Amino acid sequence: MSQLSVEAVTQAIKDLPVMSSVIGEIMSSLGNDNLNSETLAAKISHDQSLTAKTLKVANSPFYGVPRQVTSLQEAVSILGIRSVRSIVIASAVAGKFSPEQYPHFDFMAFWRHGMATALCAQAIADETDQPADKAFVLGLLHDIGRLVLAVLFPHDYSQALAYRAEHDSSLHEAELATLGIDHANVGAKLAERWSFPEEIVTAVASHHTPETNHITSAALVYVADNIVHALDLVGDPHEIVPPLDLLVWQAFGLTDAQCMTIFKQTESRLDAICSSLFA
Numbered sequence: 001m002s003q004l005s006v007e008a009v010t011q012a013i014k015d016l017p018v019m020s021s022v023i024g025e026i027m028s029s030l031g032n033d034n035l036n037s038e039t040l041a042a043k044i045s046h047d048q049s050l051t052a053k054t055l056k057v058a059n060s061p062f063y064g065v066p067r068q069v070t071s072l073q074e075a076v077s078i079l080g081i082r083s084v085r086s087i088v089i090a091s092a093v094a095g096k097f098s099p100e101q102y103p104h105f106d107f108m109a110f111w112r113h114g115m116a117t118a119l120c121a122q123a124i125a126d127e128t129d130q131p132a133d134k135a136f137v138l139g140l141l142h143d144i145g146r147l148v149l150a151v152l153f154p155h156d157y158s159q160a161l162a163y164r165a166e167h168d169s170s171l172h173e174a175e176l177a178t179l180g181i182d183h184a185n186v187g188a189k190l191a192e193r194w195s196f197p198e199e200i201v202t203a204v205a206s207h208h209t210p211e212t213n214h215i216t217s218a219a220l221v222y223v224a225d226n227i228v229h230a231l232d233l234v235g236d237p238h239e240i241v242p243p244l245d246l247l248v249w250q251a252f253g254l255t256d257a258q259c260m261t262i263f264k265q266t267e268s269r270l271d272a273i274c275s276s277l278f279a
Contacts, residue, residue, distance in 0.1 A: 003180035004149075004156055010189055012152045016096065019194035022047050023092045026085055027196050031131035035081055041072035044088055053091040053277075054084060060276035062269070082133035089137050090118075090277055097147055105150045109234050111278045114140045116233045116270050121224035123262040128215065128252055135220055138200060142207045142221045145187030146171070149179070170242050172208050184208050212247035219248050231263065233270060 022043050029035045044050055051072060058075040059068060063083075069075050076084050099107040121139030125132040149157045156179055164174035175182040188205035203217035207225060210218035223244075230241045254262070 004153060006181065006185070006189075009148075009152075009181060009186055013148060013186075013190055013193050015152075016148070016190070016193070019092065019096070019196075020047060022050070023089060024195050026088055027137070027200065030085065030134040030137060030197070033081060037076040037081055038073065040081055040084060041076050044072050044084070047092075049095065050088055050091055053095075054087050057087045057091070057276045058084075060272070062272035062276045085133050086118075086136045086140075087277070090115075090140055093141065093144070094278060097151060102151045102154075104154055105147070108274075108278065109236065110143070110147060110150075112270070112274055113228060113234045113236075114143055115274050115277070116228040116231070116266060117142060117221065117224045119269050119273070120227050120262060120266040121220055123265040124220060124224055124252065124254070127254060127258045127262060130215065130220060134199075134217070135224075138203050138207075138217055138221050139224050141187070141191070141196075141200065142204055142225060143183055143187065144190055144204065145183030145185065148186050148190050149175070149183055153179075165238055168238075168240065170240060172242075182208070208242075210245075210248055212245060212251065214251050219251060222248060223252060227262065228266070231267065233267065 025043055026040070029040075044054060054072060054075055055069060057063070058065065058079055063079060065078055069078060072084075079087075094111060097107070099105075118136045118139035121135040122132045124130070125135035149160075159178045160171065160174045163169065163178045164171055167174070167177075169177070172182050172184065184205055184207055188201050191201040191204050199217055203221055206218040207221040210216055210222045212219075226242055226244045229239060232239055
């Protein structure tokens with residue numbers, strides 16, 4: 001089996017489209033609810049495709065706005081800064097990869113898992129007083145390295161998928177066994193390439209191996225990812241529920257009632273937002 005070096009992956013990532021400076025600025029503002037709504041709308045307006053996508057999602061059934069939203073300022077006013085930031089970042093990342101160019105990869109299944117993890121992470125954040133918009137973006141991006149491996153190294157990645165099916169292992173374990181590198185490390189390299197904040201780079205890199213005993217961004221995504229696998233929201237025939245580190249879980253102190261709320265919010269919102277963002 002072929003092994004991928006960090007250098008080869010890093011070099012290949014340089015061929016991917018760069019992220020706009022607008023997204024970099026919006027990413028840096030995550031968790032900051034003092035951002036001026038006019039400033040946010042003005043930043044988004046510099047990118048026509050993001051403007052169109054934001055208005056499309058703002059008018060989708062997911063948000064249930066009773067009247068037509070016709071401007072970015074109106075979208076920010078009605079939906080709030082946190083929701084609009086999340087929409088814009090999700091749209092920008094998804095827009096960097098064209099499904100037509102990579103017919104061998106199941107984009108919808110990939111984004112469905114990412115969005116489910118984003119919604120779950122957001123719900124956990126709401127229950128534990130963490131920044132919900134940051135949690136959403138982290139959940140959405142946590143597996144972005146899978147997408148990089150699949151589109152840039154399709155032959156190599158097929159070996160990892162075959163190994164997973166044969167050995168009934170997690171994808172993370174299959175990647176390490178066949179490629180010598182996993183999607184967490186690859187995703188962190190892409191996040192660095194796109195100049196995302198260090199906290200996001202770190203969380204993507206360690207979302208399978210978070211620190212224990214206290215809440216971190218990586219731990220939040222780790223727990224959300226485990227829950228989503230357990231809920232089987234993607235319908236992947238090779239889905240397995242990874243073992244959950246008890247110390248990481250206990251750090252969140254979630255009650256049974258909170259867990260049920262998190263499960264219900266994740267499941268009930270998934271279809272609507274996926275059809276809005278990725279259709």
